[in-house]
Amino acid sequence: MELPLVVGVDGSEPSLGAVDWAADEAALRGVPLRVVYASLWERYEGIAPAQAPNKPSDQVMAEDIVAGAARRAQGRHADLKVVTDVLPEEPEYALVRESRTACALVVGTRGRGGIVDMLLGSVSLTLAAHADCPVIVLRGSHDNQAAPDTHGRIIVGVGEHPEHSAAVRFALEEAQRRRVPLEAVRAWRRTAPATTDQALPTAESARQPERQAAEELDEALGDAPVDVEIHPRTAEGHARKVLLDASHGADLLVIGAHRRGDRFGLQLGRVAHTVLHHSACPVAVVPQRW
Structure with a gap:
C-alpha cells in the first residue's frame, strides 16, 4: 500500500x-x-x-x-x-x-x-x-529557510547506537531524492578525570573519544548508497550545540528519537528538545524502536 x-x-x-x-x-x-x-x-x-x-x-x-x-x-x-x-x-x-x-x-x-x-x-x-x-x-521559517534546497545540504546527527539508526537511513534517502550532499555529524567529548587525584590522560588516551566517534560514524554510514555524496564529521562538544551550529547552513536537520515499547514516559531526550526549539532549519525527528 x-x-x-x-x-x-x-x-x-x-x-x-x-x-x-x-x-x-x-x-x-x-x-x-x-x-x-x-x-x-x-x-x-x-x-x-x-x-x-x-x-x-x-x-x-x-x-x-x-x-x-x-x-x-x-x-x-x-x-x-x-x-x-x-x-x-x-x-x-x-x-x-x-x-x-x-x-x-x-x-x-x-x-x-x-x-x-x-x-x-x-x-x-x-x-x-x-x-x-x-x-x-x-523550524527556521522566519528567514525563509523552510523552502527545500535553499542551501543544498542535509545534516544528520549520529547517535550512540549507529547500527540501529533509523535517522541515518532516513537522511540518506532524503539526500538521494534531493540529489544533495549529506553531512553526518558525530559529537564527542573528552573524558574528564573522575577525581582530582587521578592522573591526567595521556595524549593517546585523550584521542580515544574522537577515534571512537569516527569509528561509530563509519559504522553508521557503512550501507550508504554509492550515489549519495557524504561528508562525515566528528566535532568536539555537546551534541545539541554542535547540531544547532550545523543547522544554520542546512535545508534539513535529521535526528533520531528513541521510542519505548510501552509508549509511556519521556520520549524525547535533551538533544531533541533543544534542536526542536532552536534549530535554524526544518527538523526531521525519526523514531527508533527498541
Whole structure:
C-alpha cells in the first residue's frame, strides 16, 4: 500500500508554509498528500487562521481551510494527488493516529506571543515525541529557510547506537531524492578525570573519544548508497550545540528519537528538545524502536 505524506493544517501562516513544504516533499517521493485539519486546534494554540484576519476563528469553516490548502498544494504540483480530511478531535490524538499510516508527517512550528521563533507549540512537540513515522517540524521559517534546497545540504546527527539508526537511513534517502550532499555529524567529548587525584590522560588516551566517534560514524554510514555524496564529521562538544551550529547552513536537520515499547514516559531526550526549539532549519525527528 502506498502510504501518504500527511500535513497538519489550521489556516495559520506556519501551517500554510507546512503545506508548501509537504507538497514539495510528496512530489519528490511520488506519494499522495493528505491534508488534515483537527478542529480543536485553536483550543490549544490560540491563533486565528491567517486567511480571515477580521473574522472570528469559529466562523472559519474547516472545510474551507483544507480546501484552500489542497488548492495551494496543487498550485505547486499540478499532478500531485491531494486528499483532505477534517477530524473533530484534539490535534495531538488525531495526528498521532494519522502517523500510523503515513510515510511522514509535516507540521509548522507554533509559538505564542512575540517569541514565536523560540517556542515550539504543544502539538508539534507531542507529535515529535509520540508519532510512529518521521515528523518534520518546520523550524527556521522566519528567514525563509523552510523552502527545500535553499542551501543544498542535509545534516544528520549520529547517535550512540549507529547500527540501529533509523535517522541515518532516513537522511540518506532524503539526500538521494534531493540529489544533495549529506553531512553526518558525530559529537564527542573528552573524558574528564573522575577525581582530582587521578592522573591526567595521556595524549593517546585523550584521542580515544574522537577515534571512537569516527569509528561509530563509519559504522553508521557503512550501507550508504554509492550515489549519495557524504561528508562525515566528528566535532568536539555537546551534541545539541554542535547540531544547532550545523543547522544554520542546512535545508534539513535529521535526528533520531528513541521510542519505548510501552509508549509511556519521556520520549524525547535533551538533544531533541533543544534542536526542536532552536534549530535554524526544518527538523526531521525519526523514531527508533527498541
